[in-house]
Amino acid sequence: MIEASYNFAYLDEQTKRMIRRAILKAIAIPGYQVPFASREMPMPYGWGTGGVQVTASILGPDDTLKVIDQGSDDTTNAISIRKFFAKTAGVATTTSTPAASVIQTRHRIPETTLHEGQVLVYQVPIPEPLRFLEPRETETRRMHALAEYGLMHVKLYEDIAKFGHIATSYAYPVKVAGRYVMDPSPTPKFDNPKMNDCAALQLFGAGREKRIYAIPPYTQVVSLDFEDHPFTRYRQNAPCALCGAEDSYLDEIVTDDRGGRMFVCSDTDYCEGRRAQGHTGTESAPMEAADA
Amino acid sequence: MSITELAAGFADPVLASQSVFRTIMDAMARPGSIQRIAAASGTPSPLMRGSAALALALFDHDTPIWLDKTMAEAGEVARWLKFHTGAPLTSDPSAASFALIGAADALPSLDSFALGTAEYPDRSTTLIIQVAGLGAGEAFRLQGPGIKGETQFQASLQTADLFDRLAVNATLFPRGIDVVLVDDDRIVAIPRTTRLVEGD
Numbered sequence: 027m028i029e030a031s032y033n034f035a036y037l038d039e040q041t042k043r044m045i046r047r048a049i050l051k052a053i054a055i056p057g058y059q060v061p062f063a064s065r066e067m068p069m070p071y072g073w074g075t076g077g078v079q080v081t082a083s084i085l086g087p088d089d090t091l092k093v094i095d096q097g098s099d100d101t102t103n104a105i106s107i108r109k110f111f112a113k114t115a116g117v118a119t120t121t122s123t124p125a126a127s128v129i130q131t132r133h134r135i136p137e138t139t140l141h142e143g144q145v146l147v148y149q150v151p152i153p154e155p156l157r158f159l160e161p162r163e164t165e166t167r168r169m170h171a172l173a174e175y176g177l178m179h180v181k182l183y184e185d186i187a188k189f190g191h192i193a194t195s196y197a198y199p200v201k202v203a204g205r206y207v208m209d210p211s212p213t214p215k216f217d218n219p220k221m222n223d224c225a226a227l228q229l230f231g232a233g234r235e236k237r238i239y240a241i242p243p244y245t246q247v248v249s250l251d252f253e254d255h256p257f258t259r260y261r262q263n264a265p266c267a268l269c270g271a272e273d274s275y276l277d278e279i280v281t282d283d284r285g286g287r288m289f290v291c292s293d294t295d296y297c298e299g300r301r302a303q304g305h306t307g308t309e310s311a312p313m314e315a316a317d318a
Numbered sequence: 319m320s321i322t323e324l325a326a327g328f329a330d331p332v333l334a335s336q337s338v339f340r341t342i343m344d345a346m347a348r349p350g351s352i353q354r355i356a357a358a359s360g361t362p363s364p365l366m367r368g369s370a371a372l373a374l375a376l377f378d379h380d381t382p383i384w385l386d387k388t389m390a391e392a393g394e395v396a397r398w399l400k401f402h403t404g405a406p407l408t409s410d411p412s413a414a415s416f417a418l419i420g421a422a423d424a425l426p427s428l429d430s431f432a433l434g435t436a437e438y439p440d441r442s443t444t445l446i447i448q449v450a451g452l453g454a455g456e457a458f459r460l461q462g463p464g465i466k467g468e469t470q471f472q473a474s475l476q477t478a479d480l481f482d483r484l485a486v487n488a489t490l491f492p493r494g495i496d497v498v499l500v501d502d503d504r505i506v507a508i509p510r511t512t513r514l515v516e517g518d
Binding site for chain 1: 376464511
């Protein structure tokens with residue numbers, strides 16, 4: 027039921043129009059960070075205020091919303107945002123990746139391949155990939171204007187000089203449609219290849235930093251690298267302990283205070299789906315294994 | 319002239335704006351694809367259903383609007399926009415967020431509109447051009463972000479050289495002009511990243 031005291035999807039209409047215009051510009055200029063007048067939301071910065079504002083501006087009554095936090099549908103943040111939109115927009119919610127029309131995500135891209143018509147909304151803390159290299163907004167803006175990204179390559183090179191490989195493991199910079207260098211938000215670099223030529227529309231919202239950017243469907247997204255140090259994905263060398271998946275991104279779970287640990291899929295929907303199909307891992311509950 | 323003589327806006331502004339926005343968002347994200355605007359509103363002549371809906375969904379006091387001669391002539395569009403959206407009209411196309419083009423054959427030179435700056439390429443004019451037909455007519459092959467490989471779309475454009483003129487987008491990128499073509503309730507978006515495929 028829609029709360030009578032809120033406008034549809036919480037935001038007022040003027041705010042939604044302003045954000046919608048920013049989204050259209052963002053789609054027209056892939057990877058460029060469009061400034062927008064970010065609003066205070068009923069949650070703290072860092073909890074996804076940018077993503078929530080983008081979601082609130084695109085969401086309609088026919089949408090089905092999925093929210094994930096580090097791949098999980100079951101964390102406090104994900105549940106709170108789902109409930110927020112169920113309450114203020116009356117939309118259907120789901121944990122299933124294929125069933126969702128809008129997926130808001132914090133720091134992961136679902137393992138299941140996204141399809142046309144879906145929109146993936148990222149929560150972004152620091153949208154400027156050059157920010158830790160150059161603190162001045164006037165300078166980074168000029169660097170983007172001139173496509174002057176040498177500094178980023180120096181940073182990746184320094185990784186190689188210090189560690190022997192590119193040690194950047196999340197928020198790994200990408201170049202979108204051959205022009206703008208973009209921060210994919212703090213997703214693990216394991217997810218970077220999923221952004222390339224993706225069938226779904228990808229929108230990014232940074233609330234505190236007041237920026238919106240986008241990757242249209244079927245757009246080239248290249249992770250920055252060097253010929254002699256090509257981009258590589260990283261994944262813990264283990265199958266998921268619950269579903270046995272060899273291809274999913276894994277979370278490390280500490281199980282006791284004597285060094286015990288297990289690796290499980292970070293994407294809970296993917297893991298549950300596999301277990302429902304009868305896949306098992308080394309730590310599957312006996313009941314579950316018997317059911318399967 | 320009283321308010322009762324004005325054409326109506328959306329019956330349900332909140333949900334209609336959302337539905338129109340999703341249509342234009344899909345159009346922008348899939349250049350060359352024909353999308354249909356579902357929401358209905360009044361249409362002061364010569365505004366088509368699609369352009370009227372886009373105006374109601376996207377225009378407000380933050381967006382100066384430029385009207386071409388055909389749109390400005392009767393004054394009806396200006397009065398309707400003022401009442402329903404509150405958007406200021408400007409006679410300077412380079413100051414406009416949106417331009418409504420009623421006579422595509424008399425489309426002014428593209429560099430008279432705002433093309434954005436190198437630092438802020440988003441500060442550009444979006445052209446909403448009413449055309450004679452979408453889905454039939456001359457065929458154009460397009461490629462660019464949002465298009466899987468290439469796509470073909472058909473349109474009868476009174477601006478015969480529209481795509482030749484939009485070639486400036488390739489030179490200027492990331493500055494440039496985004497275009498929305500409107501035929502009745504059908505719209506096609508041609509963002510600045512879309513390129514005509516040359517040859518066979």
